[in-house]
Amino acid sequence: MTEKLTRQPFILRNPQVLVVLAVLAVFTVAVTLLSQAYGSGVIPTSTVKVLGKTLCLALAAVAMDLVWGYLGILSLGQMAFFALGGYLIGQWLMYARTESIVAASLAQNPIPPTPAELQEGVANQIFGVVGSADLPLVWSFAHSLPIQLLLVLAVPGLLALVFGWLAFRSRVNGVYLSILTQAMTLALALWLFQNDSGFRGNNGLSGLQNIPGLDGIDQATLSVWFLWASALALALAYVLAAWLVSGKFGSVVRAIRDDETRVRFLGYPVEGFKLVVFTLAAMITAVAGALYYPQAGIINPAELMPIASIYLAVWVAIGGRGRLYGAIIGAVVVSLLSSWFTGGRAPSIHLPGYVVNWVDWWQVALGLSFVLVTLFAPKGIAGIFDRLGGILPPQRHGRDLGPDQGALQEQEAKA
Amino acid sequence: MKRLSAMLMLTSAMTLATGAMAQEGEPIRIGVLHSLSGTMAISETTLKDTVLMMVEQQNAKGGLLGRPLEAVVVDPASDWPLFAEKARELLTVSEVDAIFGCWTSVSRKSVLPVIEELNGLLFYPVQYEGEESSRNVIYTGAAPNQQAIPAVDYMMEELGVEKWALLGTDYVYPRTTNNILDAYLKQKGVAEGDIFVNYTPFGHSDWSKIVADVVALGADGKKVGVVSTINGDANVGFYKELAAAGVSADDIPVMAFSVGEEELAGLDTTNLVGHLAAWNYFQTADTPENAAFIEEWHKFIGDDKRVTNDPMEATMIGFNAWVAAVEKAGTTDVDPVLEAIVGVEVPNLTGGTATVLPNHHLTKPVLIGEIREDGQFDIVSQTEPVEGDAWTDFLPESAKLAADWPGKDCGMFNQETNTCVQAQSNY
Amino acid sequence: MIRPLIALALTLLLAMPASANPALEAVIADNLDQIEKPSRRTVEPLVAQIAATGPEGLALLQAWSGRALGVTDDGRLLIVDGDTATDAVTGAAVTDAEPKMLRPNSGVRGVIESALVAGEISSPDPARRAAALASIARDGTAEHLAALRAAPAEPDPILARQRQRVTNLLAIRFDAEPAARVAAIERMAGDVGLDFRAALNPLLATSRIAAPAEPDANIARELSIGADDFPRDAAIALLTSQGVLQPRLTPADQRNALAANVTGGTVGGIPVADLFDPAARDRAYEALEASGAVPPAATEAEADAALESHRFFEVYAEPNPDVTDAARAAQTRAQVRLAAMTGIDLGLDALSLASIYFLAAIGLAVTFGVMRVINMAHGEFIMMGAYTGYVVQTLIANRTLSLVVALPLAFAVTFGAGVVLYRLVIRHLAHRPLETLLATFGVSIALQQLAKNIFGTQARPLTAPAWLEGAVTINDVISISSIRVAIFVLALLFLGLFLFIMKRTRLGLEVRAVTQNPGMAASMGINPDRIAMMTFGLGSGIAGIAGVAIGLFAQVTSELGQQYIVQSFMTVVVGGVGNIWGTLAGAALIGGLSKVIEFLNPANTLAAQTFMILFIIIFIQFRPRGIIPQRGRAAEA
Numbered sequence A: 001m002t003e004k005l006t007r008q009p010f011i012l013r014n015p016q017v018l019v020v021l022a023v024l025a026v027f028t029v030a031v032t033l034l035s036q037a038y039g040s041g042v043i044p045t046s047t048v049k050v051l052g053k054t055l056c057l058a059l060a061a062v063a064m065d066l067v068w069g070y071l072g073i074l075s076l077g078q079m080a081f082f083a084l085g086g087y088l089i090g091q092w093l094m095y096a097r098t099e100s101i102v103a104a105s106l107a108q109n110p111i112p113p114t115p116a117e118l119q120e121g122v123a124n125q126i127f128g129v130v131g132s133a134d135l136p137l138v139w140s141f142a143h144s145l146p147i148q149l150l151l152v153l154a155v156p157g158l159l160a161l162v163f164g165w166l167a168f169r170s171r172v173n174g175v176y177l178s179i180l181t182q183a184m185t186l187a188l189a190l191w192l193f194q195n196d197s198g199f200r201g202n203n204g205l206s207g208l209q210n211i212p213g214l215d216g217i218d219q220a221t222l223s224v225w226f227l228w229a230s231a232l233a234l235a236l237a238y239v240l241a242a243w244l245v246s247g248k249f250g251s252v253v254r255a256i257r258d259d260e261t262r263v264r265f266l267g268y269p270v271e272g273f274k275l276v277v278f279t280l281a282a283m284i285t286a287v288a289g290a291l292y293y294p295q296a297g298i299i300n301p302a303e304l305m306p307i308a309s310i311y312l313a314v315w316v317a318i319g320g321r322g323r324l325y326g327a328i329i330g331a332v333v334v335s336l337l338s339s340w341f342t343g344g345r346a347p348s349i350h351l352p353g354y355v356v357n358w359v360d361w362w363q364v365a366l367g368l369s370f371v372l373v374t375l376f377a378p379k380g381i382a383g384i385f386d387r388l389g390g391i392l393p394p395q396r397h398g399r400d401l402g403p404d405q406g407a408l409q410e411q412e413a414k415a
Numbered sequence B: 001m002k003r004l005s006a007m008l009m010l011t012s013a014m015t016l017a018t019g020a021m022a023q024e025g026e027p028i029r030i031g032v033l034h035s036l037s038g039t040m041a042i043s044e045t046t047l048k049d050t051v052l053m054m055v056e057q058q059n060a061k062g063g064l065l066g067r068p069l070e071a072v073v074v075d076p077a078s079d080w081p082l083f084a085e086k087a088r089e090l091l092t093v094s095e096v097d098a099i100f101g102c103w104t105s106v107s108r109k110s111v112l113p114v115i116e117e118l119n120g121l122l123f124y125p126v127q128y129e130g131e132e133s134s135r136n137v138i139y140t141g142a143a144p145n146q147q148a149i150p151a152v153d154y155m156m157e158e159l160g161v162e163k164w165a166l167l168g169t170d171y172v173y174p175r176t177t178n179n180i181l182d183a184y185l186k187q188k189g190v191a192e193g194d195i196f197v198n199y200t201p202f203g204h205s206d207w208s209k210i211v212a213d214v215v216a217l218g219a220d221g222k223k224v225g226v227v228s229t230i231n232g233d234a235n236v237g238f239y240k241e242l243a244a245a246g247v248s249a250d251d252i253p254v255m256a257f258s259v260g261e262e263e264l265a266g267l268d269t270t271n272l273v274g275h276l277a278a279w280n281y282f283q284t285a286d287t288p289e290n291a292a293f294i295e296e297w298h299k300f301i302g303d304d305k306r307v308t309n310d311p312m313e314a315t316m317i318g319f320n321a322w323v324a325a326v327e328k329a330g331t332t333d334v335d336p337v338l339e340a341i342v343g344v345e346v347p348n349l350t351g352g353t354a355t356v357l358p359n360h361h362l363t364k365p366v367l368i369g370e371i372r373e374d375g376q377f378d379i380v381s382q383t384e385p386v387e388g389d390a391w392t393d394f395l396p397e398s399a400k401l402a403a404d405w406p407g408k409d410c411g412m413f414n415q416e417t418n419t420c421v422q423a424q425s426n427y
Numbered sequence C: 001m002i003r004p005l006i007a008l009a010l011t012l013l014l015a016m017p018a019s020a021n022p023a024l025e026a027v028i029a030d031n032l033d034q035i036e037k038p039s040r041r042t043v044e045p046l047v048a049q050i051a052a053t054g055p056e057g058l059a060l061l062q063a064w065s066g067r068a069l070g071v072t073d074d075g076r077l078l079i080v081d082g083d084t085a086t087d088a089v090t091g092a093a094v095t096d097a098e099p100k101m102l103r104p105n106s107g108v109r110g111v112i113e114s115a116l117v118a119g120e121i122s123s124p125d126p127a128r129r130a131a132a133l134a135s136i137a138r139d140g141t142a143e144h145l146a147a148l149r150a151a152p153a154e155p156d157p158i159l160a161r162q163r164q165r166v167t168n169l170l171a172i173r174f175d176a177e178p179a180a181r182v183a184a185i186e187r188m189a190g191d192v193g194l195d196f197r198a199a200l201n202p203l204l205a206t207s208r209i210a211a212p213a214e215p216d217a218n219i220a221r222e223l224s225i226g227a228d229d230f231p232r233d234a235a236i237a238l239l240t241s242q243g244v245l246q247p248r249l250t251p252a253d254q255r256n257a258l259a260a261n262v263t264g265g266t267v268g269g270i271p272v273a274d275l276f277d278p279a280a281r282d283r284a285y286e287a288l289e290a291s292g293a294v295p296p297a298a299t300e301a302e303a304d305a306a307l308e309s310h311r312f313f314e315v316y317a318e319p320n321p322d323v324t325d326a327a328r329a330a331q332t333r334a335q336v337r338l339a340a341m342t343g344i345d346l347g348l349d350a351l352s353l354a355s356i357y358f359l360a361a362i363g364l365a366v367t368f369g370v371m372r373v374i375n376m377a378h379g380e381f382i383m384m385g386a387y388t389g390y391v392v393q394t395l396i397a398n399r400t401l402s403l404v405v406a407l408p409l410a411f412a413v414t415f416g417a418g419v420v421l422y423r424l425v426i427r428h429l430a431h432r433p434l435e436t437l438l439a440t441f442g443v444s445i446a447l448q449q450l451a452k453n454i455f456g457t458q459a460r461p462l463t464a465p466a467w468l469e470g471a472v473t474i475n476d477v478i479s480i481s482s483i484r485v486a487i488f489v490l491a492l493l494f495l496g497l498f499l500f501i502m503k504r505t506r507l508g509l510e511v512r513a514v515t516q517n518p519g520m521a522a523s524m525g526i527n528p529d530r531i532a533m534m535t536f537g538l539g540s541g542i543a544g545i546a547g548v549a550i551g552l553f554a555q556v557t558s559e560l561g562q563q564y565i566v567q568s569f570m571t572v573v574v575g576g577v578g579n580i581w582g583t584l585a586g587a588a589l590i591g592g593l594s595k596v597i598e599f600l601n602p603a604n605t606l607a608a609q610t611f612m613i614l615f616i617i618i619f620i621q622f623r624p625r626g627i628i629p630q631r632g633r634a635a636e637a
Helices: A002-006 A015-034 A045-070 A078-106 A115-130 A145-169 A175-193 A219-246 A248-258 A260-265 A270-296 A306-319 A324-342 A358-376 A382-389 A410-414 B002-020 B041-060 B080-092 B105-117 B148-158 B172-187 B208-220 B234-244 B288-301 B310-329 B334-341 C002-019 C022-036 C043-052 C055-065 C106-120 C126-138 C142-150 C157-174 C178-188 C194-204 C232-241 C251-260 C272-276 C278-291 C300-309 C321-371 C378-395 C399-424 C433-455 C482-504 C506-516 C518-523 C528-553 C560-575 C580-600 C605-622
Strands: A349-351 A354-356 B028-033 B069-074 B098-101 B122-124 B137-139 B163-169 B195-200 B224-229 B254-256 B276-279 B345-347 B353-355 B367-371 B377-382 B401-404 B410-414 C069-071 C077-081 C084-087 C206-211 C219-223 C311-316 C471-473 C479-481
Touching (some): A015 A219, A015 A324, A045 A248, A045 A270, A045 A324, A078 A115, A078 A145, A078 A175, A078 A306, A115 C251, A145 A270, A175 A306, A175 C605, A219 A324, A248 A260, A248 A270, A260 A270, A306 A324, A306 A358, A306 C433, A324 A382, A354 A358, B028 B041, B028 B080, B041 B069, B041 B288, B041 B310, B069 B080, B080 B105, B098 B105, B098 B310, B105 B137, B122 B310, B137 B310, B148 B254, B208 B234, B208 C194, B208 C321, B208 C479, B234 B254, B234 C482, B310 B334, B310 B345, C106 C126, C126 C157, C157 C194, C206 C232, C232 C300, C272 C278, C321 C378, C321 C482, C321 C506, C321 C528, C321 C560, C378 C528, C399 C528, C471 C482, C479 C482, C482 C580, C506 C528, C560 C580, C560 C605, C580 C605
Parallel strands (some): B028 B069, B028 B098, B098 B122, B122 B137, B163 B195, B163 B224, B224 B254, B254 B276
Antiparallel strands (some): A349 A354, B345 B353, B367 B377, B401 B410, C069 C077, C206 C311, C471 C479
16 A cells, blocks of 8 residues: 555656647647638648548557557557458448438438338448448448447457467467468458458448538538547547556566566466457557548558558657657658658659659658668667657666577567 | 641640740649559559640640649559548649549549539549449549440450350459449340359459369350450459460450550560450541640650550540630639530540530440550441440449439439439449 | 454453452442441351352452451452552552551451351361361351361371361251261260360250140259259249249339329328338238229239149250250260369469469578568569569560570579678668568568669560460360469479578588577587578579569569568468478468369459468467478577
8 A cells, every 4th residue: 555655646657648648739739720620721621631640540550559569569460450440430421421311312202211221222322332232241230320339449359359369379479470460451451352241342431521410510620620539539548558558567568578488487377468458459549540531531441451550560660669659759750751752742852864753762762761760770769759858778788588589689679 | 647747736836835935824723633653553644644745735725714734743642542632632722623533433432522522623534333423523434335335245246255254353343344244234135144253353463263264164155255354464464374275366255444555565465466455545546636646645755655545535535625614614613614514525536526415424436446466456346426324224223313414413313203312422 | 363362362451350250349349338347247148249259259358357458448449468459359459549458356257267168178288277177166057067078088187186076066066867966975975175065065055944734845854842953932933934923012113003102191091101111011002902003912822823833844945855865974974074174273273373372482481491580572572583584575585585594683683682681681680570570671662662663663574485375285174374384393493402402502501500500500610690691692582583483474563572472471371481391381282272262262262362361360370380390499489
């Protein structure tokens, strides 16, 4: 009891949480005041949407950091959960919007429609475009927002739980596990690409930016609302994640990252810890996806191809692993830079005899910068903050971290 | 003779260019929304260049309404959500008056809600699956009745095909087109068992099994024909495997809807001679307009080997139709332009004219080409211009629908109940 | 004496052009429209007419089907051969005309060729006889059968056999004598050729009919209602289609009927507002039925009665039972062999896919075994190899030579790239496999974009030499393209080479030592850094070779590597690392399984890939270290 009293409060032990929350609050207020809907209109709606989406990506990056930076699992399938969240909320968005359209259209008939006719009409409207007219079984709950919201958490959580249980139980780890997570997202993507899977195949779910029941509200306002929601979700998730990794739980998790076998010998249920973090991260990622896709407007299986998850890992790496704010910085900086450079606005560089057009060369620069960051700045951008704030990683010099091969090296633990 | 006239055109263009120096006024901006990176860059970059060429030509002619044209090029990077984002940016930040863009159906479906919300104007230049008509989109590519149906008719009538293999990449265009064809063929008396359907992923490369399946269809003693909606690169492997299996166009003709001059450039065509493609334009079309267009294209791109293709023609027609409509309306505002554009007639490159119809589709002739050894097509059939039908007559649900923007202000009008199903489009 | 002769000759010469073939001229004049725009459906009589006009007509047909026929503005037909043109009617040379070339479609050309073919069967030129036989085999008629039987004996033994076969096939289809047809079927029984099956299957085609009593037709069998292939619904549908039963009332029909009978806000006494309930609709419809406003719908009792009073049969379209019996017997005999051969063909496909995966994955497996790092840029090395092949082919026109140059060059280029990547990046990330994975991913996207910038986004052609075109064909079922056979040989070659290097050379010994225990190897004087570099280069070099091989049968694009990289990972993971036999087993398992799944689900190749990956995920649960796990100390890491 006394021990608890003498312990500093969570926030004081983690001043960075306050800083992050403050920055986030200032950012949100500033964007609101400059938006078209609530302020001067300096920031156009399309930019508000980009910023809102970037916050969702940052949220996914925080979850990725939990899994990779703290638990040591380089999950290359994290975007599967992100996209699943988007698909599940998209089902309701699409169904409810279509239902209102179909109901209005059928109401013009001389005879009121039966529920079956209404559903048939909705199915025809949604799936007619991909050549089907039946509502697949997976759409059974699409009419209900509460159920779909629940599923946003439940389905990715369950997938992570089952996948994690199978993988951790058979002690698959390191590079093997990374490849396996990649296989998981690829399998899911290929499954969704099929028309028969009931998610409209390659067309995916579209028109998600039109929120049913909010027809009177324009996109300028909606985009700000979504920005608020995304900022709130990010703040909550950040606090949750910071709290989780700061306590005893966090110590065990980091210990698993540094040497799984020793933690197991100490009697901790390693698989249980891994499962909790992995599942929680999947659920956070799914929430991020559920907030992201209504702002993006469309979701299709290309969103969960392995490359998307690798980008997520790269953001976290560039931002700085093992620091939650590093993940946010990485996601924000790299995704915004990418969108600026590919937007065709970045000025071309005129070299003698050749014009470097950023649309063509941005990918090359980005790729090389990963290499440079991993080689020369393994702590990422957050490493700079570490130096500024004098926050140093725990001194572990001279201590053997485990076998001389594998993922558990000192350098990696420190980085 | 052709060269002479082209040179004459060139000199006149140059005189006009000097005249254009004196243009006054704020430039009219148009958006170019084609992927310049990612998987679709292969096809879409060409269309971006086509729009830029048209803009250059128009400016050389003195601009539009006395103002110069300026193209705002953005790169949606083959990323579908990014299409919506960039479209919004074009309409609200760059404030463009018209957008030329999109290739895949999914990118169009991504852009649609944005365009409709902000009342933009999109010219969509690619053949597509139909079942759509938006107030804010002009579809300058072929609807199914302007490509798929005539092509199948041709195979049935001229090649005597009795058994059908519908091979496609698994996405919406092949799915819907094959659905329409399936219904159409059954209506023509083809039995269920005589239609084989297969879908493969994008970029599929292992075709041995599928080609063997198609060859085995011939075991019924019926003439087999393949209708291919296989997209992009995957065609290379498919045709290579077909050639390796010794299947000639006389045994099993393949009618492709997505293989044009550009795709054949990546192939050794000696073994493909005689296979077919259906488009509304081929580079071999023998008209002075086409010769001039090809010459200008080569000059613009600085490469005499670059081919022209159907979506380029559609882009050109769309651009010219927009210019004509703007001149007719006297403004670039979307509503008057949309009002003016229906009924506009612009020359196409195959010796006729394209008329913008009330359903925002065009009239187009249907051409069937047989592949030649040099990667070009011999045009073996050319129809009179066919009116594009937004809602196919061969699927029961869409047969009763029609689109008529000037008359009914509706793109999804139920002719049975005489009601507008929805004013916005179905995305 | 001479003078009049010359005069006569001159008049003849002058007269010739005008009346060389007046019949042909007339036919052309009458049918110019159709000659310019022919249609397969209608062209046959015209072709016969032209053929009947004599040798000029035949020459015209030849030119027409060979797309060497042009039409001038004044309606003359010219046979064009390169720069020279001759008038089709007169045979006179024409120099000044600019004919519009006619392009008959392949259907029309088929008709023309088929008309010309009868005369060609007995042509002295064996090549033309072979072409004629091929044409008949493709599209034979009863007349062809007669022509074949009447033709003089074929001297060439191969052609003779082929002619015998074609004659048999035509006899099955067209002979007037049922006995001759049965005999022809029996002569060919057991054959699995596609053409034989194509002749048999139409004979065995059946249709279903419902009749009160046994019909007078060639009955295949009687159907019993409720059997697996004939459920009750199918019987009712059959009766409905024959008009015996009224169609049942569909909800849409019911709705339309109700909508047509709205009177004063009610239908059959039920308020319109209540009709959202299906039960209410039924009541309203019954009320309408009772009042006679709508026709009564078919009832269950009627359906039962109709089913009771009818028998259902499958009948052959072919009226003669002897022929169908013989055909069925022949088909049954072919079936077992056919199944076996389909299996063999599938096995070949699987073998081919496995060897491609093996080639793509072997480099990955080697580097993973030695250094525990996954090289994400491996796919881009494959792509580099393919582009090397393309570049070499643009420089060297001879395809065989270019391939001979391209293979070692691709190895050299990617070997170099691998060594550079190792020296610059991977060496500095030793023992940090996850970071290596990320860094090499950076290299991967940079290389991919670089390829796009250099070669453009369009697919580039990489064409196999002529001797690799075509396929190795055992029969109509078992066939595999030569290029795939070559890739299989290449994979075997590399397996051998690899085994040799590993077991018989010093480098191999050192590689094995480093793989098993790098620390101990280093203390024995082996430089692990150098060994790692060499293996990395070797692995990358093989990727380059794989790139050339893949480019030969698929497309060369900047995304080529991406297509194979995930499968390569799977191969390595499933097979187990550090052992070439493991990679081989992994490739065989993945290749074989993909094809089996594809076979079970032929309409959807995408589903096959999904199931494949799911299988791998589950497989890893049971063999987390792969099929052939690594043993010894290295395995513990």
